[in-house]
Amino acid sequence: MTQAANIKAPFDRDVQFAAKRRSVILSAASAFRRRGYHNTSMVDIAQSLGLTKAALYYYVKNKEEILYESHAMTYASMDEVLQSQQPNELSGRDALEAVFRNFVELLTQSGVSLLTDVDSLKGEWKLQILAHRNKIERHVIEIVKCGQADGSIRSGDPRLYVFFFMGALNWLNAWYDVEGRLKGEDIADHFVLQLRQGIMK
Amino acid sequence: MTQAANIKAPFDRDVQFAAKRRSVILSAASAFRRRGYHNTSMVDIAQSLGLTKAALYYYVKNKEEILYESHAMTYASMDEVLQSQQPNELSGRDALEAVFRNFVELLTQSGVSLLTDVDSLKGEWKLQILAHRNKIERHVIEIVKCGQADGSIRSGDPRLYVFFFMGALNWLNAWYDVEGRLKGEDIADHFVLQLRQGIMK
DNA sequence: TTAAAATTTGAACCTTGAGTCAAATTTATT
DNA sequence: AATAAATTTGACTCAAGGTTCAAATTTTAA
Numbered sequence: 001m002t003q004a005a006n007i008k009a010p011f012d013r014d015v016q017f018a019a020k021r022r023s024v025i026l027s028a029a030s031a032f033r034r035r036g037y038h039n040t041s042m043v044d045i046a047q048s049l050g051l052t053k054a055a056l057y058y059y060v061k062n063k064e065e066i067l068y069e070s071h072a073m074t075y076a077s078m079d080e081v082l083q084s085q086q087p088n089e090l091s092g093r094d095a096l097e098a099v100f101r102n103f104v105e106l107l108t109q110s111g112v113s114l115l116t117d118v119d120s121l122k123g124e125w126k127l128q129i130l131a132h133r134n135k136i137e138r139h140v141i142e143i144v145k146c147g148q149a150d151g152s153i154r155s156g157d158p159r160l161y162v163f164f165f166m167g168a169l170n171w172l173n174a175w176y177d178v179e180g181r182l183k184g185e186d187i188a189d190h191f192v193l194q195l196r197q198g199i200m201k
Numbered sequence: 202m203t204q205a206a207n208i209k210a211p212f213d214r215d216v217q218f219a220a221k222r223r224s225v226i227l228s229a230a231s232a233f234r235r236r237g238y239h240n241t242s243m244v245d246i247a248q249s250l251g252l253t254k255a256a257l258y259y260y261v262k263n264k265e266e267i268l269y270e271s272h273a274m275t276y277a278s279m280d281e282v283l284q285s286q287q288p289n290e291l292s293g294r295d296a297l298e299a300v301f302r303n304f305v306e307l308l309t310q311s312g313v314s315l316l317t318d319v320d321s322l323k324g325e326w327k328l329q330i331l332a333h334r335n336k337i338e339r340h341v342i343e344i345v346k347c348g349q350a351d352g353s354i355r356s357g358d359p360r361l362y363v364f365f366f367m368g369a370l371n372w373l374n375a376w377y378d379v380e381g382r383l384k385g386e387d388i389a390d391h392f393v394l395q396l397r398q399g400i401m402k
Numbered sequence: 403t404t405a406a407a408a409t410t411t412g413a414a415c416c417t418t419g420a421g422t423c424a425a426a427t428t429t430a431t432t
Numbered sequence: 433a434a435t436a437a438a439t440t441t442g443a444c445t446c447a448a449g450g451t452t453c454a455a456a457t458t459t460t461a462a
Contacts, residue, residue, distance in 0.1 A: 038321070039320050041448085041449060052412080053449090054411055054413095063450065119235075119236050120237065161395070168365050171364060171367055174317065182358070186358075194400065243420065244419080254419095254420085255422080255423090255441055258422080264421090
């Protein structure tokens, strides 16, 4: 029991710390989404958590690191969506539709935010986030290509399908309000239908 | 002739001034689009015009005023597009398609930028820009409703059609590069087709 | 109960970039 | 060429907000 306590205690600490760090980032990300990165001060972030500006620096190196982690979290979630697909069971069109639906639900249901302010990141951080975004876009482009190969998606530059697609997501993220009249699932239904029709032959 | 000169001289001055002021705003708007409002300093704006920071204040009251005028110019151009439509000659779908094509061409061909950073405007300025944007959105929503009434557009919440639509435009504006491989007209063709199919029955 | 570790804070510091202004320079007019 | 107006500038001020840190407070384990 003494041993159990010895082992458990430091573990709990780390979990606590990680959880609080995560809540800092999620709360900040939500503010960044609503007001923008530069219109959100460290004081704002701290206050919305009942803390002081200085306390944030116990969890985080920089303001920029918060932005980086916000982006990273979002793209990690999107990666999960992409990984959870069983690639060969569906037509390209159905696969794209499923991914799109999951993305819309991710942005409306869980608190994940798709941020646009990549240019406030510098150097390596910026490169990493852009690379991650590109990776995701390329993955989706591949799905479109599969759909064109199996005949379920119209011909045309696959990148343009994906840009259209990503545009809807980014904009959704900007106007969607959890408290608003439009419910996440309805939005998903509409968007998915519009996408499906837009890409079929 | 003396009179002609007297009349002409002050007029020329105003034209010069207005033209230079306009070029300040256009140049700044382009930088805002590429790097973001807060990542663009007054020095940056001045340098790209071969001027000094201080000289900008001869043409403009504020940095915020530049942002305001950037937004205002864009929405004025979009208004022109909407006004140039002959409403009753086309089906709703065709009208929407025409508007969308013109918007895409506006953003790719002329230097007009659709900025997202409304939250960096304060008070009355912010309200005016939001009102202008709403007005345009409502206009487009009306077109969608016409299309639903005349049977050329599928049923469904008209706002969602417009959000999808606006998302594509905003995102286009973020990634489009005049120097890039994708040519404006091709993008317009693709986007219009995807929209058309996406909204028809 | 106590001491060590973890967490939080108040009060500064420091950098960046917006904005000002009187003086210098350029341009237009006679 | 002379002068008045328009335009531009260098050098400065100023505020906002990100960052630091030593000290205070809270939490945990024995």
